Amino acid sequence: MNGTERVGDLASAAAAQWGDREFVRFGELALSFAEVDRWSSAIAEDLVRHGVGAGDRVMMLLVNRLEVVAAAIASWKIGAIATPVVAIYRTHELGEIVKDSRPAAVLSTKMLGARHLADELECCLQAAGVEPKVRYVADPEDAGEAWSLLPGRDQVPAGGIQPPEPSAPEEECLRLYTSGSTSSPKGVRLHSPSVIFGGRQFNYRLGIGEADTGLALAPVAHIAGFLAACLVPLTTGASAVILPKWDVGEAVRVIDECKVTWSLGAAVFLKDLVEEYEKRRDEGLHVLTHYVSGGANTAPELIERADAIGMWAARTYGMTEASGVVTLAPKESSLERRAYWDGKLADNAEARILGADGAPLPAETEGVITIRGVQLLLGYTDQALNRAQIDDEGWFDTGDRGLVTDDGWMRIVGRTKDIINRGGEKFSSADIEHVLHRHPDVSAAAVFGVPHERLGESVCAYIVPRAEAEPPTPEQLTNFMESQDVARAKIPTEWHVVGELPRTASGKVQKHLLRAARDGDSSVDVAPIAH
Known part of the structure; x- marks a missing residue:
């Protein structure tokens, strides 16, 4: 790839090349490459009008919506740092993210189900002493004195404002907060070569291109959803469909x-x-x-x-x-x-x-x-x-x-933490999980080591049964493991059958929460199923 490419130039280049071809679809609404380019330029112009510019963070706290894609592209056009945040985060995590990113612009919605999402964000901004230059909402009925309506997809740039240049290739353009499966959110700083390569790799290896349509099924604020909904289309000409959930x-x-x-x-x-x-x-x-x-x-x-x-x-x-x-x-x-x-x-x-x-x-x-x-x-x-x-x-x-x-x-x-050391014998949690997934009545499994006085660690397993199945008993699960000819040291000695496993927004199991639940943390909602 060309090391001089800037992510802020991608949308206009894509519009010039693919114009009226479909870029992204959400429900019944479909937008072309040219339409997304025009909409993002209108948002970029409004950001500049409010004083947002190079190096500023533009935070999008939204569920899957087209506005995440448009606002991210708008940020890149003016050298700002797109900062999409998964709406699964509550004030505990969100407060840390706001304190770390100190956004110059925020985009959210008043409500998310029963949650007062904009109010949660406002509380976090005040607690961190952050005063954004502009607060946007995505829906017209939510606009008010403090929160402005994000420029709509039908709005065109008015002109008269000279936007700043996109950020240089070596500068940060995208910031994502990832909690993975073990820790609180970490701010990951990415630059143009990394995100452009991330999109094009699907062309290099799978041949994804103009004839293809991708499905963004993960949160668009997560790297997997962001790739499918934004980066792969911009870099390959493929179109994208975004699932609401x-x-x-x-x-x-x-x-x-x-x-x-x-x-x-x-x-x-x-x-x-x-x-x-x-x-x-x-x-x-x-x-x-x-x-x-x-x-x-x-x-x-x-x-x-x-x-x-x-x-x-x-x-x-x-x-x-x-x-x-x-x-x-x-x-x-x-x-x-x-x-x-x-x-x-x-x-x-x-x-x-x-x-x-x-x-x-x-x-x-x-x-x-x-x-x-x-x-x-x-x-x-x-x-x-x-x-x-x-x-x-x-x-x-x-x-x-x-x-x-x-x-x-x-x-x-x-x-590294998923390697179980039982009496000096080391083996992988993933290997045990793969065996458990073969069980006809097991929908999901998570395995990790727990302290053992004599052996150092023993094996603990959390099991989710299939919806239509009778929950398997520990004895049945143990017998199944033995029937698979695995080393006896790998067979769990502690079993928990639960309704579901705690997961990140991208679907990864949060084993640190399972460990906390096992240790008696009542704040972790992992409901056992009776046999």
Whole structure:
């Protein structure tokens, strides 16, 4: 890719190339590349009129809406930093994000269900001593003295204002707050080369282009949703459909109606889709063509089931810190590679596996994964995190363990904290979860180590039964594990059967909340199911 490209130039270039072709669809509303370019320019002009400019943060606290895409592009056009925030965050997390980002402009809605979303944001702004230059709402009925209506999609730039230049390629343009599965939100600072590469990688590896339609099923404020809804269309000419929220029946309807060809996200979405297609096999539905499934918790069996119904699916390894893409299987990859490996290193990416002493290990030797490449973050907003995770040569410590082949294929065995050490024997939580996902009555599983007086750690499992199934008993689950010929040390000795697992907005299981619930934290809502 061209290292001089600026993300702030993408929309006008896309409009010049693809003009009246559909860029993005939300419900019955569809906008062309030219329309999104014009709308974002009108928003950019209004931001400048309010004094927002280069380096300022523009925060969008919204559920999936077209306004997130338009406001992000508008921010880039004036050199500001687009800062989409997932609306799953409440004041506990939101207060920290506001204090860290100190936004010059905010965009929200008055209400989100029963939540007074704008009031929550206002409380956080006041507590942090932050006075934005402008507060926008997305809906006309919510505008008032303090909150202005965001320029609408039919508004055109009035002219007469000279906008600042987009940020230089090496400067921050996108800030995302990620809590992952273990900690409070971290501010991830990305620049033009990283986000442009993140979008184009889907063309490089899967051939996604003008003939394709993607489905943004994750929150658009999350890297997976943002890629599908914004970055991939802007960089490849593909169109996008945004789902308001995850509903597998609605997703299948949209995929069929719009002939959607690709999507990406957590394994939980793929699982729902595969099960829905299996149930409706005889309806002649258009099946989603490609699905990129993030995380080592994607069971190989799930990729194989997807293949059986005509869907190309692949495990992949990604993170917000790498603009969503660390590995991605090429389109021609075999089923075995897609099911049992977590993708091939993306173009321009390097991986180095380190041993306990910090020294590099040979190929196909398990250790701590460090990576570097153009797609990596500029850094966190927290300098302490930068010192802890990024060395002087630009190697980023992912906190994950795995191995890499000589030709760049990676396999993840879990987070460093997800390696269970039972009496000196170390094994991966993900490996145990994969076995549990084979159980016919198990919908989801999460496994982690818990303290054991004699062995150091023992294995604890949280299980969600299938909706139509009788919840399996600990004895039945233990017998099943034994029938799978796994090492006895891997069989959980502590079982919890619950209604659902706590997850991040992107669908990743939050094991730190499960640990807290196990330790008696009543604030964590993990409801057990009686046998």
